[in-house]
Amino acid sequence: MTASNEYRFQVNLSGMIQILSNHLYSSPKVFLRELMQNATDAITARTEAEPGFQGEVRVELTGTGDQRTMMVEDNGIGLTEADIHEFLAMIGQSSKRGQQALLDGETSFIGRFGIGLLSCFMVSHEIVMLTQSAKGGPSMEWRGKPDGTYTIRQLETQLSPGTKVYLRCTPDAAHYFETEYVQEALFYYGALLPYPVILHSDGVQHIVNSESPIWLMEPELARGRRAEVLAFGERLLGEKFQDFIPLTTDSGRTGGIAFVLPHAVNLNAKRSHRVYLKRMLISEKAENILPDWAFFVKCLIWTDELQPTASREHFYENEKLEDVRFELGDALRKGLADMAESQTERLQKLIRLHALSMKALAVQDQEFYAMIHRWLPFESTRGHRELGELMSEGETLYFTTTVDEYRQIHHVASAQSMLVINGGYIYDSDLMAMLPLAVQHAQTERLQPDEVSMSFTDVPPAERNQYYDALRLADSALQRFRCRAEVKGFKPADLPVLFTLSQESSTLRALEKASEESTELFSSVLGSLSSGISSAGYSTLYLNISNPIIQRVLTSPDAQMTPIAIEMLYVNALMMGHYAMNRQELEVLNQGIVRFIDWGLRANTDRKGDA
Numbered sequence: 001m002t003a004s005n006e007y008r009f010q011v012n013l014s015g016m017i018q019i020l021s022n023h024l025y026s027s028p029k030v031f032l033r034e035l036m037q038n039a040t041d042a043i044t045a046r047t048e049a050e051p052g053f054q055g056e057v058r059v060e061l062t063g064t065g066d067q068r069t070m071m072v073e074d075n076g077i078g079l080t081e082a083d084i085h086e087f088l089a090m091i092g093q094s095s096k097r098g099q100q101a102l103l104d105g106e107t108s109f110i111g112r113f114g115i116g117l118l119s120c121f122m123v124s125h126e127i128v129m130l131t132q133s134a135k136g137g138p139s140m141e142w143r144g145k146p147d148g149t150y151t152i153r154q155l156e157t158q159l160s161p162g163t164k165v166y167l168r169c170t171p172d173a174a175h176y177f178e179t180e181y182v183q184e185a186l187f188y189y190g191a192l193l194p195y196p197v198i199l200h201s202d203g204v205q206h207i208v209n210s211e212s213p214i215w216l217m218e219p220e221l222a223r224g225r226r227a228e229v230l231a232f233g234e235r236l237l238g239e240k241f242q243d244f245i246p247l248t249t250d251s252g253r254t255g256g257i258a259f260v261l262p263h264a265v266n267l268n269a270k271r272s273h274r275v276y277l278k279r280m281l282i283s284e285k286a287e288n289i290l291p292d293w294a295f296f297v298k299c300l301i302w303t304d305e306l307q308p309t310a311s312r313e314h315f316y317e318n319e320k321l322e323d324v325r326f327e328l329g330d331a332l333r334k335g336l337a338d339m340a341e342s343q344t345e346r347l348q349k350l351i352r353l354h355a356l357s358m359k360a361l362a363v364q365d366q367e368f369y370a371m372i373h374r375w376l377p378f379e380s381t382r383g384h385r386e387l388g389e390l391m392s393e394g395e396t397l398y399f400t401t402t403v404d405e406y407r408q409i410h411h412v413a414s415a416q417s418m419l420v421i422n423g424g425y426i427y428d429s430d431l432m433a434m435l436p437l438a439v440q441h442a443q444t445e446r447l448q449p450d451e452v453s454m455s456f457t458d459v460p461p462a463e464r465n466q467y468y469d470a471l472r473l474a475d476s477a478l479q480r481f482r483c484r485a486e487v488k489g490f491k492p493a494d495l496p497v498l499f500t501l502s503q504e505s506s507t508l509r510a511l512e513k514a515s516e517e518s519t520e521l522f523s524s525v526l527g528s529l530s531s532g533i534s535s536a537g538y539s540t541l542y543l544n545i546s547n548p549i550i551q552r553v554l555t556s557p558d559a560q561m562t563p564i565a566i567e568m569l570y571v572n573a574l575m576m577g578h579y580a581m582n583r584q585e586l587e588v589l590n591q592g593i594v595r596f597i598d599w600g601l602r603a604n605t606d607r608k609g610d611a
């Protein structure tokens, strides 16, 4: 056995910077966030040592072109020479991971990984840091390069406690050093910071975060400052909101404002909220901090209890995040419940814009559903109405479970003043089925298309015999569409026919349509599937005997004309029901139209000839 030698891993720093910039950070612009976070942490550390200490961050931009330099200065805790060796010179080492932090992840600092400063190498070939520790000792200069080399020296002059970081921009990063950009970015990251952030650029001073709203730490106070809160939301989130709901949690360590989006949102839209950790922007895209149904709001959230991932763009999915998500969702729900009690107009306005979100929440929460049900909109045979209005009619609310079913029956149902709700849209049939559980005395019942035919009037047998021949012709004309004809009387009289599909015939239609649109092989598979479906797969074309045209068709002496008219009525019924037509049916439609034009024109010429 040969003796093994021990070696030490080497780190290729420029390779690591590549990894960070391409995979960890979403853009080089995050260097400013990392510098601001370090400044914030340094001020926090000094405040812990000197309670009542007032922090400040100054950013200075000087020079032009490739001489453009940025200096970020804080009056925080600073670094001693030993600190520099331990924390700056060692990647992955951080002064911010105390014993407690290791135990429960809790720390009063934002940083914890000991890599953030490296992001500065994405925009500068050198990092120069001048620092004076608040604990005393000489002032120090540290110069670091992306190849992993660094120098340290003691300064001759004593600086006041704090740290200055100097960066000179690389040609690619010049944009990130422009005054306007930096001013915006500082506001973006630091708008909520509790101490002044001041930018000096080319001799001009800008105070970046002049307003520090008092409702930030106590969101309930926001209620009395509506205009101010909405203006702040617009400045920070770039949208003109009209309403908001304050969000609080029991611990008081997470809070925020949920701004109601001023436009309807797609159900699949990304729900991203802006989250501040210890008052510094952490994430613009936090998706997991609120429940899924909260897609009608964009939230401004601040927390000091959640743990960011190394990229800073998300939070660890742990028990605490789960609790926070639940509590924030609960606060939002309570805000809506309060509106339902005392500000119904405000809630109505919100529901009109975000009905889908409200329905998504109501499906999950029966109590909430009971509170807001009367304002939820539904499509019905009485038009688009709010549920409260539909319920006030005191009838059983019949509902379908698919849009197709609703289309099949709504003509007949509405003509007979039967109240039917289209439950085919997302959440609607679930909400209808839940209604009697959520609201006392409410009655709902699922309706099948063939049940509507029960309100048809039968044709007396004597009269029926009269149409025997015509019906036989109709049946044989419709046979190839797997449909049979029946004579009934129904309202409205101007509706000549009604088409209904059984579950099986609906499946058959779908199979036929699919096989028309697919390859030969697949279509033969579909063909053998459809041949397995029994003759119960017949649909029905109801001919309305109260309709004058139907009466004429059924009593027409022209045996050639009857099947063609029936076929045309059949395709017309398909169109009325919004069914996709197969090739055969489209042909019938085309030929029928041409034939009828021909007949019409011929009849006209014959009349003229007679005259």
Ligand SMILES: Nc1ncnc2c1ncn2[C@@H]1O[C@H](COP(=O)(O)OP(=O)(O)OP(=O)(O)O)[C@@H](O)[C@H]1O
Pocket: 034, 037, 038, 039, 042, 074, 076, 077, 078, 079, 087, 088, 093, 094, 095, 096, 110, 111, 112, 113, 114, 115, 116, 117, 118, 162, 163
């Ligand atoms: N402005 C500053 N004032 C005092 N110390 C600083 C300052 N900037 C950096 N440091 C020191 O340098 C260390 C490394 O900083 P770096 O930003 O790389 O990592 P971090 O902030 O500890 O963790 P993270 O990678 O999560 O940001 C810090 O732990 C801190 O000790």
